[in-house]
Amino acid sequence: MAVADDRRRYMPLPDDRQPERGQPLAYPEAVLLVNPVEAEFTGEVDDKYQYTCENRNLKVHGWISNDPSIGFWQITPSDEFRTGGPLKQNLCSHVGPTCLAVFVGAHYAGDDLIPKFGQGEPWKKVFGPVFIYLNSVMDGQDPLTLWDDAKRQHVYPVFGSNQMAVETSGWPYSFPASEDFPKSNQRGMVYGKLLVRDRFVNSNDMPINGAYVGLAPLGEVGSWQRECKDYQFWTTTDENGVFSINNIRTGNYNLYAWVNGFIGDYRNDSSITITPGCNINVGTLVYEPPRNGPTLWEIGIPDRSAAEFYVPDPNPLFVNKLFLNQPQNKFRQYGLWERYGELYPEGDLIYTIGESDYSKDWFYAQVPR
Incomplete structure (x- = not known):
C-alpha cells in the first residue's frame, strides 16, 4: 500500500482482523494482530485511521502487487468537490486491499460535516471524476518504482517527457458529457x-x-x-x-x-x-490578524497543526512498525491518548512561561483522563 512517500508498506491481510487472529481494541477499526497469517505482523496494530490524509495532499494513493508487478492507483486531480477545505482529513487506503474515494466524510469533525437538507430543498453536486491508473514493470524490476511512476507522471509535472499529460494540469477533464460538469x-x-x-x-x-x-x-x-x-x-x-x-x-x-x-x-x-x-x-x-497589543507569550505556532508539541512514544504493546522511526508520523500511533494519564498521573500539565519548552512540556493533544 502506498499513500505518501513516508507511508508505503506491506500490509496485513483482512483475515488477520478475524477474532482468532486479531484482538479488538478501543474502537472497532483498531485491532491488535496476535496471530496473523504473516508472522512479521505479530504484535502490530492495524488501524485504518493511521493512513488518513489531508485533502490538500490526497492526490494519489493505491496498491502494488508483486506477482505480477502491477500498480493500481486512484488519482484525484482536484479536491474542489471534497468537503471541509484543504486541511480536512479523509480515509484513503487500508487492508483489503481497499482504495477509497471519500467525497463527504465526518471523520475527525462530527455532525457539522454531514450535509443537511430542508424539506423540498433542491441540491445537486458532481463528485469527481477521479482517475484510475494501472501500471506495471518488467520482470526483475523493482515493483516499488510503480509508486514513483504514478506520482511522477500524473501528479507532478514531467518536463521533456512524451508521457501522458499531467492529470492535474488536465483538470477539468473534457470528456464528461454532463451539463453539471463545466469545461x-x-x-x-x-x-x-x-x-x-x-x-x-x-x-x-x-x-x-x-x-x-x-x-x-x-x-x-x-x-x-x-x-x-x-x-x-x-x-x-x-x-x-x-x-x-x-x-x-x-x-x-x-x-x-x-x-x-x-x-x-x-x-x-x-x-x-x-x-x-x-x-x-x-x-x-x-x-490584519486580531490583537490588542504586543504578544507577551504564546505556546506553539499558530499553523493549524500540533506538530511542534510533544508527541510521546507509543506503548510498546501497541505499535505500527512503519512509524517507529518517523518522528513526523509518530502522532499516528494507536493509543497515545492513554499515554497522557501514564506520563502525568498526578495532575494536568502546568506550563511555566519563560521556563517550559512546548516541544517537550506540552502534550500535542488536549486529552481527558
Missing part, C-alpha cells in the same frame, strides 16, 4: 495579492509565502471549515504574496484565507461572482 472555458479565474499587516511584527505590510487563499460558499469568517454541500477552490501564495485560483465553477463565493504564523481567519467583505471565462483581479488584499 475549462466555462469556468473562471481569480487572482491578486495577499499581504499581512501586523505593526508589532513589521512596520510594512508583509507578503507571506505559502498562505492559503480560497473561494468557498458565502458564509461567516472561517465557515469554509464546516462547509459540506458545495465546492471550494484553494491555492497558496508565492513569496510575493501573489495568488491565482483557476478553474472555478460559476457561482457566488467569499474569498477566505489563513496565514501560517498568524492567528485568525481572513474573509474579504465583498462576495465574488464567477461567470464563464471571467478573469477577476481582486487587487491587493490585506489581512
Whole structure:
C-alpha cells in the first residue's frame, strides 16, 4: 500500500482482523494482530485511521502487487468537490486491499460535516471524476518504482517527457458529457495579492509565502471549515504574496484565507461572482490578524497543526512498525491518548512561561483522563 512517500508498506491481510487472529481494541477499526497469517505482523496494530490524509495532499494513493508487478492507483486531480477545505482529513487506503474515494466524510469533525437538507430543498453536486491508473514493470524490476511512476507522471509535472499529460494540469477533464460538469472555458479565474499587516511584527505590510487563499460558499469568517454541500477552490501564495485560483465553477463565493504564523481567519467583505471565462483581479488584499497589543507569550505556532508539541512514544504493546522511526508520523500511533494519564498521573500539565519548552512540556493533544 502506498499513500505518501513516508507511508508505503506491506500490509496485513483482512483475515488477520478475524477474532482468532486479531484482538479488538478501543474502537472497532483498531485491532491488535496476535496471530496473523504473516508472522512479521505479530504484535502490530492495524488501524485504518493511521493512513488518513489531508485533502490538500490526497492526490494519489493505491496498491502494488508483486506477482505480477502491477500498480493500481486512484488519482484525484482536484479536491474542489471534497468537503471541509484543504486541511480536512479523509480515509484513503487500508487492508483489503481497499482504495477509497471519500467525497463527504465526518471523520475527525462530527455532525457539522454531514450535509443537511430542508424539506423540498433542491441540491445537486458532481463528485469527481477521479482517475484510475494501472501500471506495471518488467520482470526483475523493482515493483516499488510503480509508486514513483504514478506520482511522477500524473501528479507532478514531467518536463521533456512524451508521457501522458499531467492529470492535474488536465483538470477539468473534457470528456464528461454532463451539463453539471463545466469545461475549462466555462469556468473562471481569480487572482491578486495577499499581504499581512501586523505593526508589532513589521512596520510594512508583509507578503507571506505559502498562505492559503480560497473561494468557498458565502458564509461567516472561517465557515469554509464546516462547509459540506458545495465546492471550494484553494491555492497558496508565492513569496510575493501573489495568488491565482483557476478553474472555478460559476457561482457566488467569499474569498477566505489563513496565514501560517498568524492567528485568525481572513474573509474579504465583498462576495465574488464567477461567470464563464471571467478573469477577476481582486487587487491587493490585506489581512490584519486580531490583537490588542504586543504578544507577551504564546505556546506553539499558530499553523493549524500540533506538530511542534510533544508527541510521546507509543506503548510498546501497541505499535505500527512503519512509524517507529518517523518522528513526523509518530502522532499516528494507536493509543497515545492513554499515554497522557501514564506520563502525568498526578495532575494536568502546568506550563511555566519563560521556563517550559512546548516541544517537550506540552502534550500535542488536549486529552481527558
